Amino acid sequence: MSPAAVRRELEAALIAILVALAAGSLLMIVAGVSPLDGWRTMAVRTFGNAYGLGQVIYRMTPLVLTGLAVAVPLRAGLFNIGGEGQMVAAALVCAVVAAAIPAGTPAVIAVPLGLAAAAAAGAGVGAATGALRAYRGAHEVIAAIMLNAIIAGVALWLGNTWLFTGESTSSAAVVAGARLPSLGITGSGASASIAVAVVAAAGCAWLFGRTVTGFRWRMVGAGPDAARASGLDVARAQVSAMAVAGAMAGLAGAHFVLADEHAYQDGLGRGQGFLGVAVALLAGGRPAALVASAFVFGALAQGGLEVLELVPKEIVDVLQAIVVMVAAVTLGRRPR
Amino acid sequence: MIDVLLGAFSLAFVAQALRITVPYLLAALGGTLTERSGIVDLALEGKLLWGAFAAAVVTHETGSPAAGIAAAALAGGAVAAVQALWSVRLGADQVVTGIALNMAAFALTRFLLQVLYGQGANSPPIEDVGTDVWTSPLLWLAIILAVAVAVVVGRTRFGLRLRAVGERPEAVAAAGVSIARVRWIAVVAGGALAGLGGAQLSLPVGGFVAEASGGRGYVALAVVIMGAWRPVPVALMCLGFGAAEALQARMQGAGTGLPPELVRLFPYVLTLVLLAVVGGRGRAPSALGRRD
Numbered sequence: 001m002s003p004a005a006v007r008r009e010l011e012a013a014l015i016a017i018l019v020a021l022a023a024g025s026l027l028m029i030v031a032g033v034s035p036l037d038g039w040r041t042m043a044v045r046t047f048g049n050a051y052g053l054g055q056v057i058y059r060m061t062p063l064v065l066t067g068l069a070v071a072v073p074l075r076a077g078l079f080n081i082g083g084e085g086q087m088v089a090a091a092l093v094c095a096v097v098a099a100a101i102p103a104g105t106p107a108v109i110a111v112p113l114g115l116a117a118a119a120a121a122g123a124g125v126g127a128a129t130g131a132l133r134a135y136r137g138a139h140e141v142i143a144a145i146m147l148n149a150i151i152a153g154v155a156l157w158l159g160n161t162w163l164f165t166g167e168s169t170s171s172a173a174v175v176a177g178a179r180l181p182s183l184g185i186t187g188s189g190a191s192a193s194i195a196v197a198v199v200a201a202a203g204c205a206w207l208f209g210r211t212v213t214g215f216r217w218r219m220v221g222a223g224p225d226a227a228r229a230s231g232l233d234v235a236r237a238q239v240s241a242m243a244v245a246g247a248m249a250g251l252a253g254a255h256f257v258l259a260d261e262h263a264y265q266d267g268l269g270r271g272q273g274f275l276g277v278a279v280a281l282l283a284g285g286r287p288a289a290l291v292a293s294a295f296v297f298g299a300l301a302q303g304g305l306e307v308l309e310l311v312p313k314e315i316v317d318v319l320q321a322i323v324v325m326v327a328a329v330t331l332g333r334r335p336r
Numbered sequence: 337m338i339d340v341l342l343g344a345f346s347l348a349f350v351a352q353a354l355r356i357t358v359p360y361l362l363a364a365l366g367g368t369l370t371e372r373s374g375i376v377d378l379a380l381e382g383k384l385l386w387g388a389f390a391a392a393v394v395t396h397e398t399g400s401p402a403a404g405i406a407a408a409a410l411a412g413g414a415v416a417a418v419q420a421l422w423s424v425r426l427g428a429d430q431v432v433t434g435i436a437l438n439m440a441a442f443a444l445t446r447f448l449l450q451v452l453y454g455q456g457a458n459s460p461p462i463e464d465v466g467t468d469v470w471t472s473p474l475l476w477l478a479i480i481l482a483v484a485v486a487v488v489v490g491r492t493r494f495g496l497r498l499r500a501v502g503e504r505p506e507a508v509a510a511a512g513v514s515i516a517r518v519r520w521i522a523v524v525a526g527g528a529l530a531g532l533g534g535a536q537l538s539l540p541v542g543g544f545v546a547e548a549s550g551g552r553g554y555v556a557l558a559v560v561i562m563g564a565w566r567p568v569p570v571a572l573m574c575l576g577f578g579a580a581e582a583l584q585a586r587m588q589g590a591g592t593g594l595p596p597e598l599v600r601l602f603p604y605v606l607t608l609v610l611l612a613v614v615g616g617r618g619r620a621p622s623a624l625g626r627r628d
Contacts, residue, residue, distance in 0.1 A: 027447065030451055031450075031451055079431050079432070079435070081435060132608075132611070132612055136611070136612045136613075137617070138608075138611040138612055139557075139558070139561060139611070141378060141431060141435070141554075142554050142557055142558045142561075142607070142611060143608060143611055143612075145551060145554040146551075146554070146555075146558075146604040146605075146607050146608040146611070147608065149551055149601065149604040150601050150604050150605060150608070153597050153598060153600060153601040153604075154597075154598070154601070156597045157595050157597035157598050160595075160597065161595070274439065277435060277439075278439075281432065312446075312447050312450035312451065312456065314443050314444075314446040314447040314450060314456060315447060317439070317442065317443030317446070317447075318440065318443040318444055318447055320439060320443070321436050321437075321439035321440035321442075321443050321444075322436075322440070324432060324435060324436035324439060325422070325433070325436040325437075325440065327432060327436075328422060328428040328429045328430075328432035328433040328436055329422065329426050329427075329428040329429075331428075331429050331432060
């Protein structure tokens with residue numbers, strides 16, 4: 001990437017952050033809090049101690065993955081709003097698999113098995129969404145929203161009918177070997193799954209930059225007609241992009257099961273799939289930038305909880321939306 | 337089972353079907369106007385939600401449902417104005433803009449409930465308006481507006497320009513008509529319609545509940561696509577959706593033994609199946625979603 005292109009993308013991200021800061025300040029005033037106080041308290045409580053930092057790592061982990069779930073199809077010109085459903089389906093499958101294996105299964109087998117089960121389930125949902133678009137001409141955003149709702153309902157039914165133990169809304173615990181260990185940062189939720197997320201981001205960067213598949217995605221994203229005219233199987237590229245995206249969202253589901261809840265729970269990870277949209281767009285769809293973008297949103301999510309008594313926590317959701325609003329203007333803009 | 341199906345011919349059933357149809361109908365008509373002008377209308381969900389919110393809050397504050405209904409239309413129109421500013425003026429990505437507006441609607445309505453009433457889940461209760469659908473102003477407004485949209489799109493000069501702007505904007509510009517002006521009018525009017533549809537989600541049920549739109553905006557957009565962007569088929573399809581959902585509610589009430597978690601998914605499954613079967617068949621306005 002040329003230095004000019006880097007500068008342009010950084011500028012776009014900076015504009016988004018500044019607009020979000022301004023809007024956040026306005027909302028604080030509406031809520032009757034001095035913005036200076038609000039932001040300072042948020043920063044001090046979040047970054048002023050090891051626990052806060054650990055929590056930021058914990059919160060950014062699924063966001064890297066759901067962000068990738070948006071960034072990969074974006075490359076191929078598709079918009080994946082189905083991260084939510086892909087994540088839930090994957091978490092359910094992951095929890096069932098990781099609870100069904102023998103109790104003494106060592107981590108070297110149990111963890112990859114759990115991750116693979118989640119990635120496969122997520123990829124299945126993603127590929128189905130992509131196929132609806134590629135072969136049936138269905139709008140991928142509407143199809144994904146419908147699938148999100150259907151998967152949430154089916155997961156609840158499966159849970160209520162077979163999986164939830166006793167009166168709880170939680171499935172049986174996964175075996176000890178399948179658990180991703182905590183990083184041990186003073187009681188924070190930070191766990192080894194951050195490594196999974198970073199490796200996944202590196203993997204996507206490699207796919208984008210160094211593989212034929214990645215090149216095909218970019219061809220299709222730049223113009224499906226031109227890609228088709230040069231003999232490329234556009235539908236296949238679209239389905240594969242959505243499948244990889246689903247696998248990424250699936251790994252986010254695995255994070256919640258293997259590192260966080262150690263079981264499938266109703267409502268697990270809710271909203272993280274949608275938040276991935278903001279994460280991916282702030283990063284301009286680039287995997288390396290995405291880790292930084294997930295950090296920003298992870299810090300914002302944690303910070304919002306830290307100032308709960310001052311500002312309604314919905315402020316964080318508003319700021320996400322504003323970042324996406326700004327990205328809608330800057331995204332894909334090329335200088336003439 | 338037979339009883340349930342026979343019940344479909346009762347007046348009560350028709351009333352229930354119409355009550356469910358109103359938000360779909362108004363949102364889908366709004367979406368038809370917006371998309372016909374060449375602007376992708378993924379923000380229908382947000383417009384419905386803002387309409388529901390504004391109707392409940394203004395009715396609660398003023399005690400006047402008429403003011404609430406007007407506020408719903410204004411709120412939908414205001415969201416659409418932002419959408420038009422982004423899509424028409426700034427040339428933003430229309431899909432991303434729509435998603436962002438929906439995210440903003442979910443977050444801001446909750447935020448405002450929190451600031452106004454100290455809790456983010458629902459508005460204070462209001463007296464039910466239009467619970468009896470036959471005397472509901474929203475039903476009659478919806479029917480009048482459905483006819484109006486069909487006439488305006490199909491039989492007026494503005495309608496001709498609207499269709500042309502969605503198909504061949506260059507030709508319209510060459511004829512000396514402002515593309516931006518036609519789009520602004522279509523998008524804002526479409527937004528007002530969708531906002532009105534939102535009022536039906538809060539006024540007859542005694543107030544606003546967070547996330548009251550429940551995906552209806554996306555279903556409505558699917559109906560616009562399946563109705564091939566033509567007002568009459570779109571309106572009839574909304575009626576079909578309303579009837580199907582009312583039938584589902586009846587069957588659930590009659591106790592079919594199907595799990596409630598799955599019965600509730602009916603509209604989403606129906607939408608997905610229809611999208612897969614007929615979704616790609618109709619021809620979209622040629623300029624739809626183009627950034628220029």
